[in-house]
Amino acid sequence: MSDQQKIRFLLNGEPKEFQASANEKLLTVLRREGVKGPKHGCGEATCGACTVLLDGQAVYACILYAFQAAGREVTTIEAVGDFDRPHPFQTALVEEGAVQCGFCIPGMILSAKALLDENPTPSDEDIKMHMDGNLCRCTGYEKIEAALHKVIARNAKGGAR
Numbered sequence: 001m002s003d004q005q006k007i008r009f010l011l012n013g014e015p016k017e018f019q020a021s022a023n024e025k026l027l028t029v030l031r032r033e034g035v036k037g038p039k040h041g042c043g044e045a046t047c048g049a050c051t052v053l054l055d056g057q058a059v060y061a062c063i064l065y066a067f068q069a070a071g072r073e074v075t076t077i078e079a080v081g082d083f084d085r086p087h088p089f090q091t092a093l094v095e096e097g098a099v100q101c102g103f104c105i106p107g108m109i110l111s112a113k114a115l116l117d118e119n120p121t122p123s124d125e126d127i128k129m130h131m132d133g134n135l136c137r138c139t140g141y142e143k144i145e146a147a148l149h150k151v152i153a154r155n156a157k158g159g160a161r
């Protein structure tokens with residue numbers, strides 16, 4: 001369509017250029033380009049499954065227009081840890097057996113990463129404020145919270161972030 005435009009941004013540290021129409025959301029563009037870590041859940045800023053980092057801040061990619069990412073840095077779960085070097089929250093989620101279907105987990109990890117990058121030892125109030133936009137339909141949250149508290153306890157003892 002004629003309203004297609006080029007959008008350039010850093011995606012997981014790499015300069016990328018995408019075609020997108022003016023009203024296309026970032027989530028749509030990412031998934032069309034094969035970046036499938038951000039999930040399409042509610043599509044209306046309620047569940048957090050689509051969470052990505054925009055210049056380090058957790059945002060809902062389902063409501064962010066793709067052009068709003070132009071010239072900025074987008075981080076998805078694909079760039080957060082890997083099998084050999086997981087993010088500490090990924091390690092703790094596994095240790096706690098906190099993952100069931102996994103659909104919410106990329107968004108949870110990115111929200112937690114944004115929080116921990118800003119403050120390695122957030123308070124319970126900080127956690128509540130920061131994580132309440134990420135819903136999980138499976139786990140009841142206890143194990144996810146336990147995993148996050150485990151990371152924070154390790155950070156407080158001076159462990160790796």
Ligand code: FES
Nearest residue numbers: 041042043048062
């Ligand atoms: S898919 Fe974006 S918040 Fe639910």
Ligand code: FES
Nearest residue numbers: 101102136137138
């Ligand atoms: S583990 Fe299934 S939605 Fe969270």
